[in-house]
Amino acid sequence: MTPVSDVLSRTSTTDTAKVLLPLDDFTWNGWSAMETQWQVERLLSRYAMCIDEDVLESWPEFFTLNACRYEIITRENVERGMPLALMFCTSRGMLVDRIVSLREANIYPQRWYRHIISNVLIQSADAECLQVQSNYVVLQTRRTGQTDIFSAGKYVDRVVLSNGELKFSEKRVVVDTHRVDTLLVAPI
Amino acid sequence: MTPVSDVLSRTSTTDTAKVLLPLDDFTWNGWSAMETQWQVERLLSRYAMCIDEDVLESWPEFFTLNACRYEIITRENVERGMPLALMFCTSRGMLVDRIVSLREANIYPQRWYRHIISNVLIQSADAECLQVQSNYVVLQTRRTGQTDIFSAGKYVDRVVLSNGELKFSEKRVVVDTHRVDTLLVAPI
Amino acid sequence: MTPVSDVLSRTSTTDTAKVLLPLDDFTWNGWSAMETQWQVERLLSRYAMCIDEDVLESWPEFFTLNACRYEIITRENVERGMPLALMFCTSRGMLVDRIVSLREANIYPQRWYRHIISNVLIQSADAECLQVQSNYVVLQTRRTGQTDIFSAGKYVDRVVLSNGELKFSEKRVVVDTHRVDTLLVAPI
Numbered sequence: 001m002t003p004v005s006d007v008l009s010r011t012s013t014t015d016t017a018k019v020l021l022p023l024d025d026f027t028w029n030g031w032s033a034m035e036t037q038w039q040v041e042r043l044l045s046r047y048a049m050c051i052d053e054d055v056l057e058s059w060p061e062f063f064t065l066n067a068c069r070y071e072i073i074t075r076e077n078v079e080r081g082m083p084l085a086l087m088f089c090t091s092r093g094m095l096v097d098r099i100v101s102l103r104e105a106n107i108y109p110q111r112w113y114r115h116i117i118s119n120v121l122i123q124s125a126d127a128e129c130l131q132v133q134s135n136y137v138v139l140q141t142r143r144t145g146q147t148d149i150f151s152a153g154k155y156v157d158r159v160v161l162s163n164g165e166l167k168f169s170e171k172r173v174v175v176d177t178h179r180v181d182t183l184l185v186a187p188i
Numbered sequence: 189m190t191p192v193s194d195v196l197s198r199t200s201t202t203d204t205a206k207v208l209l210p211l212d213d214f215t216w217n218g219w220s221a222m223e224t225q226w227q228v229e230r231l232l233s234r235y236a237m238c239i240d241e242d243v244l245e246s247w248p249e250f251f252t253l254n255a256c257r258y259e260i261i262t263r264e265n266v267e268r269g270m271p272l273a274l275m276f277c278t279s280r281g282m283l284v285d286r287i288v289s290l291r292e293a294n295i296y297p298q299r300w301y302r303h304i305i306s307n308v309l310i311q312s313a314d315a316e317c318l319q320v321q322s323n324y325v326v327l328q329t330r331r332t333g334q335t336d337i338f339s340a341g342k343y344v345d346r347v348v349l350s351n352g353e354l355k356f357s358e359k360r361v362v363v364d365t366h367r368v369d370t371l372l373v374a375p376i
Numbered sequence: 377m378t379p380v381s382d383v384l385s386r387t388s389t390t391d392t393a394k395v396l397l398p399l400d401d402f403t404w405n406g407w408s409a410m411e412t413q414w415q416v417e418r419l420l421s422r423y424a425m426c427i428d429e430d431v432l433e434s435w436p437e438f439f440t441l442n443a444c445r446y447e448i449i450t451r452e453n454v455e456r457g458m459p460l461a462l463m464f465c466t467s468r469g470m471l472v473d474r475i476v477s478l479r480e481a482n483i484y485p486q487r488w489y490r491h492i493i494s495n496v497l498i499q500s501a502d503a504e505c506l507q508v509q510s511n512y513v514v515l516q517t518r519r520t521g522q523t524d525i526f527s528a529g530k531y532v533d534r535v536v537l538s539n540g541e542l543k544f545s546e547k548r549v550v551v552d553t554h555r556v557d558t559l560l561v562a563p564i
Binding site: 222223226230232233234236237240300302303304305306325327329332333334335336337 | 410413450451452492494495496497509511512513525527528529530552553554555
C-alpha cells in the first residue's frame with residue numbers, strides 16, 4: 001500500500017532514515033506480528049499507568065539500563081529541524097535525577113494526569129529493535145476538579161527485549177502542544 | 189518487571205490487596221492471554237457504544253444478574269480513604285431503577301456522550317474472574333454543538349464469564365474530574 | 377448477548393438494516409476474528425497517521441478505487457433523518473479534488489490534527505465486506521501552541537480487501553461536534 005510509505009517519506013516530522021513500511025507480517029523474538037503488537041500495547045499501558053498513578057520512582061525502569069534516550073521535543077522544532085528539546089536524557093541515571101528533582105522541587109500545584117494512548121503502529125522490526133509510533137493525549141485534572149488537555153502528540157519509540165522484558169531504548173515524545181505552563185514537571 | 193508491581197504496591201489509589209502483577213502469559217476459560225485481552229476490549233467497546241448511542245435501557249445487562257456492583261467515586265475520595273461514592277449500585281435492579289429515574293427525571297438539557305477507552309490492562313486472572321484496569325475520557329457535546337471533556341478517569345473492573353458471555357461483576361469508575369455539573373445524569 | 381442487539385435495533389443513529397450483532401467468532405479471508413480486528417485497527421492507525429502527518433495527498437488511497445463513499449454528517453442530521461452532509465464524496469477522484477482544492481485554497485491558519493481512535497468494533501462480516509464502528513476524537517493545535525477538541529464522533533466504515541490490502545469502500549463520519557469553524561478544511 002503506497003500511502004503510508006509516501007506519508008513516511010514525505011513528512012518532515014519523521015526521521016525517514018529509520019522508518020520503514022508498517023509491517024503486516026513478521027516474527028520477532030518468536031512472537032507473531034499480532035503478538036508483538038499486543039506486547040507493545042501492554043508496555044505502553046503499563047507506562048501510562050506508572051505516570052497516571054504518580055509512581056514516578058518506577059518510571060526510569062521502563063527504559064534500558066545501559067544506554068537509553070528520552071526526549072520531549074515540540075513538533076514545531078522537529079519540523080524546523082531544530083534539535084532543541086524540552087527534556088533530554090541519555091541515561092537511566094538522568095531519568096532518576098529528573099524524578100528526584102521533580103519530587104524535591106514540588107512547588108507546583110498538584111495535578112493528576114491521565115494518558116490516552118491510541119493507534120499504536122509498529123513501523124519496523126529488526127533482530128534487536130522495534131520502531132513504534134503511537135498517538136497520545138494527556139489530560140490533567142487540577143485541585144479544582146476540572147479536567148483539561150495537558151498535552152497531545154505522538155510517541156516515537158524504539159523498543160527492545162531485555163532479559164525477557166520489553167523496554168524503551170529510545171522514547172521520543174513529539175508534542176503538538178507547546179503552550180504548557182508546567183511541561184517540565186512530569187514526564188509524558 | 190518491577191516497576192508495575194511497585195506502582196501497584198505503593199499507589200494509594202489502588203486496592204493493593206486485590207491487584208496482582210500484569211500477566212503476560214496465562215489461559216482463562218480456554219482463551220490465551222491475547223484472546224482474553226481481545227474479548228475484554230470488545231466488552232468495553234460494546235459498553236461504550238451502549239451509553240454513547242443512548243440506549244441506556246440495555247446498560248444493566250452488561251452486569252452480572254445475581255450480584256454486581258457499580259460505583260462512581262472520585263479519585264480524591266479514594267486517595268483520602270473516604271468511601272463516599274457519587275453513585276453506588278449493588279444489584280441489577282438498582283441499575284435498572286437508575287435508568288428509569290434518569291429517563292423520567294430528564295430535566296437536564298440533552299447532551300451526547302462519546303467514550304474513548306484506552307490502555308486496557310488485565311491485572312490478574314483467577315478461575316472465576318479477571319481484574320482489568322483501563323483509562324477513559326468521556327466527551328460531551330451539548331445542543332450548541334460544542335464538545336468538551338465531561339469526565340476523565342479509570343475503570344477498575346472485575347469481569348466474569350456468565351453463560352458464555354463476559355459481564356462485569358464489579359465496575360468501579362474512579363473519576364479524576366470531580367467538578368461536573370450533571371454527573372448523576374448518565375452512567376460513565 | 378441482548379444489550380448490543382437491542383442497542384442497535386433501537387438507536388436512531390445507526391443504519392439498522394445493515395448492522396448485525398458484534399461477532400465473537402468468524403473467519404474472514406482466512407483471518408480469525410482476532411486477526412481481522414488487528415488488521416482493521418492497523419488500517420485505522422495508518423489512516424490517522426496520514427492525516428496527522430499532513431500527507432493528505434495519500435489520503436484518497438485509503439479508499440477503494442472503483443466505487444467508494446466518504447461522508448461527514450452531523451449526528452443531529454442523522455437522528456433527524458436529514459441526509460444533508462458536510463462533506464460527501466462518491467469516488468476517489470472527488471477525494472483527490474478535495475485535497476487539491478484544500479491545498480490551493482489554504483487561506484486558513486495552519487493547524488495540526490491528532491486522531492485518537494478507540495473502541496473499534498467489528499459489527500458484521502460477510503464474504504466481501506466488514507462493517508466496523510469506532511469512536512474518535514480529533515484534537516487540533518493552533519499556531520499559538522494551544523490544543524483543543526476539534527471533533528468528536530464515530531466512524532461507521534465498510535472495509536474490503538482489495539489486491540491484498542484493506543481499503544474503505546465506505547467511511548461515514550458521524551460528528552457529535554457541529555460547531556466547528558473550519559470543518560471543511562481537512563478530512564476527519
